[in-house]
Amino acid sequence: MIERIFLDIGWMSGIGVGLALLMVIAERWLSNYGEVQIDINGKRKIKVKGGNSLLSTLAESQIFMPSACGGRGTCGACKCKVVEGGGPILPTEKPMLSASEMAENVRLSCQVKVKNDIGIMIPETFFNIRRYEASIEEIIDYTYDIKGITFKFKEGNEIDFKAGQYMQLESKPYDKVKEKAVRAYSISSKPQLKDRLQLIIRLVPEGICSTWVHKHLKVGDSVSLTGPYGDFMLKDSDADTLFVAGGSGMAPIKSMLEYLQEVGTKRNMTFFFGARTTKDLYLNEEMAEFEKHFENFSYEPVLSHATPEENWTGKTGFIMPYFEEVIKDPPNTEAYLCGSPGMIAAVTKSLKEYGVPAENIRYDDFG
Numbered sequence: 001m002i003e004r005i006f007l008d009i010g011w012m013s014g015i016g017v018g019l020a021l022l023m024v025i026a027e028r029w030l031s032n033y034g035e036v037q038i039d040i041n042g043k044r045k046i047k048v049k050g051g052n053s054l055l056s057t058l059a060e061s062q063i064f065m066p067s068a069c070g071g072r073g074t075c076g077a078c079k080c081k082v083v084e085g086g087g088p089i090l091p092t093e094k095p096m097l098s099a100s101e102m103a104e105n106v107r108l109s110c111q112v113k114v115k116n117d118i119g120i121m122i123p124e125t126f127f128n129i130r131r132y133e134a135s136i137e138e139i140i141d142y143t144y145d146i147k148g149i150t151f152k153f154k155e156g157n158e159i160d161f162k163a164g165q166y167m168q169l170e171s172k173p174y175d176k177v178k179e180k181a182v183r184a185y186s187i188s189s190k191p192q193l194k195d196r197l198q199l200i201i202r203l204v205p206e207g208i209c210s211t212w213v214h215k216h217l218k219v220g221d222s223v224s225l226t227g228p229y230g231d232f233m234l235k236d237s238d239a240d241t242l243f244v245a246g247g248s249g250m251a252p253i254k255s256m257l258e259y260l261q262e263v264g265t266k267r268n269m270t271f272f273f274g275a276r277t278t279k280d281l282y283l284n285e286e287m288a289e290f291e292k293h294f295e296n297f298s299y300e301p302v303l304s305h306a307t308p309e310e311n312w313t314g315k316t317g318f319i320m321p322y323f324e325e326v327i328k329d330p331p332n333t334e335a336y337l338c339g340s341p342g343m344i345a346a347v348t349k350s351l352k353e354y355g356v357p358a359e360n361i362r363y364d365d366f367g
């Protein structure tokens, strides 16, 4: 009887192991798409190994697409036209695609799997995006939850970017986080500085990459970044200019102001910075220096939750009512907004009500 039970257990274990083995073989066989070809813009053909997402397959070939959410299908930054071989649109892509984009074969490259020969269209500017290895040169605590990090490129590498653009930083596994993550951060230093750059990073509670930066990154550590990405850039004009930012949204505005300081400008400029309390203000001395340097620049911090103990005598409440004081010539006013989606939506609505043309409002949404 006991022998019989052992025999049955043996058989069942054997069948289990056999099935598992079959599944592994099937998985390998099904996902082995071999070598396939990606035709880019009808001009350039690359041979790649099939089976992975279009986003990561291109990155393997040193072609980097914007991917602000790190491939989670939630930012829409990695959109490109797949003109051939992309298969049907997946349910994970639909929330990010409009009806007209779907009709024009726009896809999320982080969701499309490269299984066969495929044809895509991407902007030529993507070919300027590169991977940079860097070491951490300096970490400054700007506030209790915002740090400024300077990255020095290795092997004498240099970068060309426009003020307002962003990089994608790759975090490393730590504690219970087993995977690396990729997140977007605006460059806060001036483009004239080529061998290094600064990012300003706010700690997001439970956030994978920002926690790694705040709790684990040290001076001297080696890190990997790609970039530059994005089209949040200054127009070439002398229009009256409004900068509006909150929190780490200060980053690209700082880069733009440092750039203008180097090249000179005739713009009338006002920078409204929204914060909760005085504890959330930073770079105050740098802003005071800009006010001295530029003929027509004013820095206007606006606090939403200042307490009486802070003795704050500056602007309070919402930023929008203060626009009335500075928008003198709406059609000749440009606005550059940077921060949370909620702030950008509210400020954009208000600027349009003041008569600023929609095409003069540019923004970078950190959402």
Ligand SMILES: Cc1cc2nc3c(=O)[nH]c(=O)nc-3n(C[C@H](O)[C@H](O)[C@H](O)COP(=O)(O)OP(=O)(O)OC[C@H]3O[C@@H](n4cnc5c(N)ncnc54)[C@H](O)[C@@H]3O)c2cc1C
Residues within 6 Å of the ligand: 068, 075, 166, 181, 183, 184, 185, 186, 187, 200, 201, 202, 203, 204, 205, 206, 207, 208, 209, 210, 211, 230, 248, 249, 251, 252, 364, 365, 366, 367
């Ligand atoms: C173009 C652009 C430029 C940007 N520039 C800057 C900048 O200059 N400075 C800056 O600080 N930020 C910037 N950001 C934001 C930045 O890219 C990150 O989104 C931010 O740092 C949060 O990343 P994280 O990995 O720390 O958090 P994530 O891990 O992405 O988490 C974000 C939030 O989601 C929650 N979350 C995570 N996983 C789950 C889950 N499974 N279920 C439920 N909730 C979850 C977390 O608790 C957290 O609150 C920019 C974003 C964009 C798109």
Ligand code: FES
Residues within 6 Å of the ligand: 066, 067, 068, 069, 070, 071, 072, 073, 074, 075, 076, 077, 078, 079, 096, 108, 109, 110, 111
């Ligand atoms: S990388 Fe964010 S949607 Fe694809």
